[in-house]
Amino acid sequence: MSETIRVQLNEDEMPRAWYNIAADFSKPMPPPLGRDGKPVTAEMLAPVFPMNLIEQEVSTQRWIPIPDEVRQILYRWRPTPMRRAVGLERALGTPARIYFKDESVSPAGSHKCNTSVAQAYYNREYGIKRMTTETGAGQWGAALAMACKLMGVELRVYMVRVSFDQKPMRKMMMNTWGAECLSSPTNLTQAGRDVLAKWPDTPGSLGIAISEAIEDCVNSKNTRYGLGSVLNHVLLHQTIIGLEAKEQFKKIGRYPDIIIGCAGGGSNFAGIAFPFLADKIAGSKSPRVTAVEPSACPKMTKGVFAYDAGDVAMMTPLLPMYTLGHEYQPAAIHAGGLRYHGMAPLVSHALRQGLIDAVAIPQVECFAAAVQFAETEGLIPAPESSHAIAQAIREAKQAKEEGREKTILFNLSGNGVLDLSGYQAFKDGKLIDHIFDGDDLKKSLSCIKGLPKPPPL
Numbered sequence: 169m170s171e172t173i174r175v176q177l178n179e180d181e182m183p184r185a186w187y188n189i190a191a192d193f194s195k196p197m198p199p200p201l202g203r204d205g206k207p208v209t210a211e212m213l214a215p216v217f218p219m220n221l222i223e224q225e226v227s228t229q230r231w232i233p234i235p236d237e238v239r240q241i242l243y244r245w246r247p248t249p250m251r252r253a254v255g256l257e258r259a260l261g262t263p264a265r266i267y268f269k270d271e272s273v274s275p276a277g278s279h280k281c282n283t284s285v286a287q288a289y290y291n292r293e294y295g296i297k298r299m300t301t302e303t304g305a306g307q308w309g310a311a312l313a314m315a316c317k318l319m320g321v322e323l324r325v326y327m328v329r330v331s332f333d334q335k336p337m338r339k340m341m342m343n344t345w346g347a348e349c350l351s352s353p354t355n356l357t358q359a360g361r362d363v364l365a366k367w368p369d370t371p372g373s374l375g376i377a378i379s380e381a382i383e384d385c386v387n388s389k390n391t392r393y394g395l396g397s398v399l400n401h402v403l404l405h406q407t408i409i410g411l412e413a414k415e416q417f418k419k420i421g422r423y424p425d426i427i428i429g430c431a432g433g434g435s436n437f438a439g440i441a442f443p444f445l446a447d448k449i450a451g452s453k454s455p456r457v458t459a460v461e462p463s464a465c466p467k468m469t470k471g472v473f474a475y476d477a478g479d480v481a482m483m484t485p486l487l488p489m490y491t492l493g494h495e496y497q498p499a500a501i502h503a504g505g506l507r508y509h510g511m512a513p514l515v516s517h518a519l520r521q522g523l524i525d526a527v528a529i530p531q532v533e534c535f536a537a538a539v540q541f542a543e544t545e546g547l548i549p550a551p552e553s554s555h556a557i558a559q560a561i562r563e564a565k566q567a568k569e570e571g572r573e574k575t576i577l578f579n580l581s582g583n584g585v586l587d588l589s590g591y592q593a594f595k596d597g598k599l600i601d602h603i604f605d606g607d608d609l610k611k612s613l614s615c616i617k618g619l620p621k622p623p624p625l
């Protein structure tokens with residue numbers, strides 16, 4: 169008997185509420201702190217985010233309804249398919265079943281549209297006319313540009329200079345959706361002018377771009393800032409991925425033994441993992457849940473759990489998270505979306521409690537996995553997603569050695585059609601692995617020495 173390869177849900181089976189894992193943690197999360205060491209209040213965040221999103225950020229309500237208008241837009245590409253990677257299974261000769269949730273089918277090509285649509289909606293509902301944001305490789309800028317256009321909100325994107333110069337395609341996508349995309353640092357903000365005066369030839373960085381976007385936001389009328397990962401409300405919006413996957417497994421009468429996601433700031437991993445963690449916390453199921461980070465930026469496997477800032481200029485509150493230090497400059501690996509020094513507080517909290525585990529994989533193994541996936545499944549994954557594929561392949565090979573059937577689920581966070589230069593470098597044998605060592609850590613952590621320490625679990 170043949171088995172379903174593409175597990176589909178109907179429109180009316182799309183979830184009507186997001187799942188908030190903060191409701192189910194048995195140990196409380198340490199709060200974000202201001203520079204004075206005191207917990208951050210909603211009022212302090214108000215110049216940067218609209219109050220309706222701040223309410224979600226601090227909410228401990230288990231289910232948060234997805235507004236009708238947001239669902240109407242998500243319907244355009246959701247529910248996303250869950251596919252069984254039969255070609256890859258065959259190539260590996262594994263008894264494991266490998267399923268993946270395909271988030272690459274969104275209009276901008278990644279999972280980031282799940283939160284960009286919600287964020288643009290809540291901003292417009294709150295009366296906000298204009299948003300600012302930063303983007304590295306351009307996935308987030310593109311996703312928010314699409315959402316802002318659909319919601320009638322203006323958008324300015326500060327794009328890290330090297331990417332702006334090297335990746336003109338995503339800038340063109342943003343422009344097509346009517347957003348302004350600037351090469352950061354600019355001379356439009358004090359933060360940008362300061363950097364340009366000191367280092368006119370700077371390649372830019374996410375830290376600088378965040379500082380510019382926040383400064384622009386707080387100095388402009390009717391403007392708020394949008395972030396594409398890390399924060400609680402962003403992870404909340406991504407849980408639609410895992411909620412759908414659970415329904416899809418129900419349809420085929422299975423449940424995954426292993427759940428895998430790549431992790432930059434933690435949002436697509438949380439999206440697929442948290443709805444399954446609800447069962448693990450309740451004690452009804454015990455899947456192994458693995459976050460995969462690049463060896464060049466191993467905050468969960470080599471970093472420390474500490475209070476740290478989200479950006480280089482320390483404009484954000486201090487977040488309790490696994491971090492390599494906010495001044496850490498990861499090597500220029502091709503998975504640009506995974507080059508972030510910290511991990512989302514919610515994911516960090518789950519790791520600290522042993523609900524999930526983490527592994528770091530070097531990029532050459534990841535690109536080899538991505539090419540094998542493209543050759544056997546047809547789809548060219550984003551370099552970020554290749555980390556999840558590499559771990560799924562490791563698990564499938566282990567299942568083969570042990571001669572055990574296992575059900576593996578991973579999240580395919582995006583497609584790689586605009587990131588082909590990494591594939592070319594891999595084919596040409598030019599990719600190198602950047603391995604982070606103890607000396608790097610000592611140096612990179614010196615910037616958090618004087619900051620408050622989180623309480624024991």
Ligand SMILES: *Cc1c(COP(=O)(O)O)cnc(C)c1O
Pocket residue numbers: 278279280307308396397398430431432433434435436437505506550552553581582583
């Ligand atoms: C941005 C991005 C990531 C990393 O961000 P998370 O918040 O960790 O999910 C992963 N995959 C793709 C395709 C991305 O665009």
